[in-house]
Amino acid sequence: MTGTRHHLILGGCGFIGRHVALLLAEAGETVMLCDRAPLSVTYPEAVRHRIGHCTADLATADWDAMLEGVAVVHHYVWASLPASANADPARDLALNTTPTLALLEAMRRRGKAAPRLVFSSSGGTVYGRLRQVPVPEEHTLAPITAYGAGKAAVELYLGLYRALYGLDCRVARLANPFGAGQDLARGQGAATTFLHHALTGQPITIWGDGEVVRDFIHIADAAAGMAALATCPEVGENWVVNIGSGQGTSLNTIIAELEARLGRRLAVRREPGRAFDVPVSVLDIRRARDVLGWAPRLSFAEGMSRTLSDLAGAATLSTMG
Known part of the structure; x- marks a missing residue:
């Protein structure tokens, strides 16, 4: 990475955004965190002057003004969760896909001065039930949740604007990031949630038999992958990239790992399986290795x-070590 670009991170105060911001700032780049939430972490003094913060909402943003001087837009904000999206798909579409189209239109109006756009998609939902494990980027998009359908729809629009207007749109199909500082209230991140419950003596809820397999990636590696995609000079036709560990871990394995580390049995509550939970989701990350060098x-x-x-020490921002 070279210190010549200005990055706008939508959802910049979120779990992924604030870690990517740190990496970019450490590389000498300047970053504006755009979020409805206030900045809740303190960055190291050496990079603090390179990271700004502004308050804005995806649905009402003045994109023409916000894109001025921006080289890369990171689209990490998503206003729904799998459960809420399924409960009201129309609202999910209005909150996420429609505002993203407004952003793309503002980029189109800038012509050759349009910034690069990096979208954080969901490697765990857009593919649906896998026909191949680990799953490559060429796999058919067949989401079985409204959340995944919304992410896939945005991907398709990014491809449309690439083809019609030459915009440099890129997609990171992200696996399941985990680590200290993840928002447990959102109900995402099984690995972090299980850890938190284990440390605080709360029961851990598992839906189904616990043999659901997911691709878990630590936030340090996830952020590095996102930054690599954002700053890679040229990706050509490889503009959709899986960012994950490439390895599968079952929920039961997480429980066993925690019990071994903590030296005690954990309270686990088993609930019936959910129809929208695909049994296996593991990403093929060879393209990221080959194209991004990550x-x-x-x-x-x-x-x-x-x-x-980190959790035991009440840390909120785990830097890349």
Whole structure:
């Protein structure tokens, strides 16, 4: 990365955005965090002057003004969760896809001065039930949740604007990031949530038999992958990239790992399985290795160890070590 660009991070105060911001600032780039929420972390003094914050809403943003001087837009904000999207698909569409189209139109109006756009999609939902494991980017998009359908719709519109107007749109199909500082109230991030419940003595809820397999990636590696995609000079036709660990871990394995580390049995509550939970989701990350020169550095066990240490020490921002 070179220190010549200005980045606008939508959802910049979120779990992914604030970690990517730190990496970019450490590389000498300037960053504006755009979010409805206030900035809740304190960045190291050495990079603080490179990171700004502004308050805005995706649905009402003045994109023409906000894009002025911006080289890269990071689209990490999403106003729904799988459960809420399924409950009201029309609202999910209005909150997420329609505002993104307004952003794309503002970029189109800028012509050759349009910034690059990096969209954080969902590697765990857009593919649906996998026909191939690990799943490559060429796999058919077949989401079985409204949440996944919304993410896939935005991907399709990004492809449309690439083809029609030459916009440099890029998609990161992100696996399941985990680590200290994840918003537990959103109900996402099984690895972090299980850890938090284990440390605080709360029962852990598992839907189904616990053999659901997911691709978990520590936030340090996820942020590095997102930053690599945002700053890669040229991706050509490889503009959709899986960012994950490339390894599958079951929920039961997480429980066993925690019990071994904590030296005690955990309280686990088993609930009936949910129709929208695909049985296996593991990403093929060879394209990210080949095109971006990126690969995860932490194994699941190492990531859990770091997260356990961070949570035990009440850390809120785990830097890239």
